[in-house]
Amino acid sequence: MLVNVSLAVAVAASLLGSAAAAPLVAVKQLVERKVNASPDFNITFSSSHTDGLPRTLIMATGGTIAGSSASATDSTNYRAGSIGVAALVDAVPQLLNVSNIDGMQVSNVDSGSITDDIVLLISKLANKALCGSDPEYDAVVVTHGTETLEETAYTLDATLMCDKTVVVVGAMRPATAISADGPSNLLEAVTTAVSPASHGRGVLVVLNDRICQALYCAKTNANALDTFKAYEQGFVGGPLSTKPFFYYPPSQPTFKTVYDLSNVTSLPRVDVLYSHQMATFDGVNASVANGAKGFIGAGTGAGGISPWAKQNLAYVMSQGIPVVASTKINNGVVAPDEDPAAGSYISSALLNPVKSRRLLQSL
Structure with a gap:
């Protein structure tokens, strides 16, 4: 029910080449699943299981991080959502040193084409993955275009019903760019997501060696790599050699309220x-x-x-x-x-x- 109260209270070849450095240990390759691991998730690719590592669900939606262009120097005229979740993960073999990975393709579009139905689905899947009595995953990472990334990240922050970690990540340069930022952003996002130090901080946005709380984070520049910022509140931390370093103990805004969308079938216009x-x-x-x-x-x-x-x-x-x-x-x-x-x-x-x-x- 909509209530009239203050919200203050209510409240890719180039890609593969750029990330092909030798992993720290022998890395298990992705394998295509013949049968979904769970009826709740449309898992299409999964890494082989490594004992002792946490389990991360990557929900891919498209965006620049999965974009491609005819030129390695072109970071403006490209097609977003050209690369699938398997290629994204396979391009960063170091990911499998920090987590077992399951991947699902929620959509593969530019973020301007993300719909309310897609966002509602991501919210429900994240809650199923992390917040049940016997959760299947330790963390969730959502790959997303940057134009509307803050909207999806904030929605997840306002609707995640537990203190597990969801990280939303994107890129300002397409996967085919000579200086693509997607691979390092994805590695830092997964590493941050599985870190116990990330628990209790709400949904996080990780780009450009910075960690930002979704409630405060916003895109501030149309082109620069350091576009996602929280001017007034600041960043909560930053990855050092891909590992998250937080400036403060876990905390939540004093006015934050979480809303249960589990029985919601559509969001009102x-x-x-x-x-x-x-x-x-x-x-x-x-x-x-x-x-x-x-x-x-x-x-x-x-x-x-x-x-x-x-x-x-x-x-x-x-x-x-x-x-x-x-x-x-x-x-x-x-x-x-x-x-x-x-x-x-x-x-x-x-x-x-x-x-x-x-x-x-x-x-």
């Missing part, structure tokens, strides 16, 4: 409205007619919305449709409105518009 000078949001009624169940205002400053837009939003709120006031700046706090006459907007607190959308869908 919530639209994000981008504010600007003289914004009207005239299309909200059409959105409602087409099934929108809520709106996020990506406002100016600390959630500012123009008076013309407020008129349209006041009308949809009068129909019981929730509206969250957030900020397109992506940093800072949108506080609850203390003026009752101003309307009943929900405060996004410190969540940016896309994370506010995911939380509103989960309430």
Whole structure:
């Protein structure tokens, strides 16, 4: 049920060549499974079992980390989601020194094509893999395109029902690039995921030798390798020689709430409205007619919305449709409105518009 409360409270040849360094020990090769190991997971590739190593489920969704281009120097014009999970793992044999690996292909698309159904499926699979009475896995790693990575990572953080570790990882350069960052990112992600020191920290994002909590982490640059950051809160750690080094003991935000989606079959439609000078949001009624169940205002400053837009939003709120006031700046706090006459907007607190959308869908 959507409730009107403050969210502050509710709340590839080149690839193979680049990673073909000799492993530290003899590495078991991937083998194709003829029969799925579990009816809950569509496992298509699995490493041979090594006693004493933890077990990691890699859910691949596509993205730049699985992308390919005709040129090894081209890191902008490429096809995302060209390489499957088996090739990703096989390109980094060092992975099998730190964990036994099962891989499943949830999707193989650019992250702009990730749907609510895919995200809901990943959440349910992660909970099945880690949070049951007899979990099959010790950790989950999700490979993902970077454009919407923070949305999926935050959704998992808000819906994972145990303190096991999920790491979401991507790359800023395709697998075929001469300086592809995917192999090292994947190795660091799996190594971080299976580390006991990672437990109790929520879902983590690992890229570019940095470890970031999903609740705070956001993409800050369209092209640079060091794009995922948490400006206000900072990183929680970074891999040193692939092994995670954390700056602080495990902790969770004081306002964090986890939502159980196990009985949810679909997420409601919530639209994000981008504010600007003289914004009207005239299309909200059409959105409602087409099934929108809520709106996020990506406002100016600390959630500012123009008076013309407020008129349209006041009308949809009068129909019981929730509206969250957030900020397109992506940093800072949108506080609850203390003026009752101003309307009943929900405060996004410190969540940016896309994370506010995911939380509103989960309430």
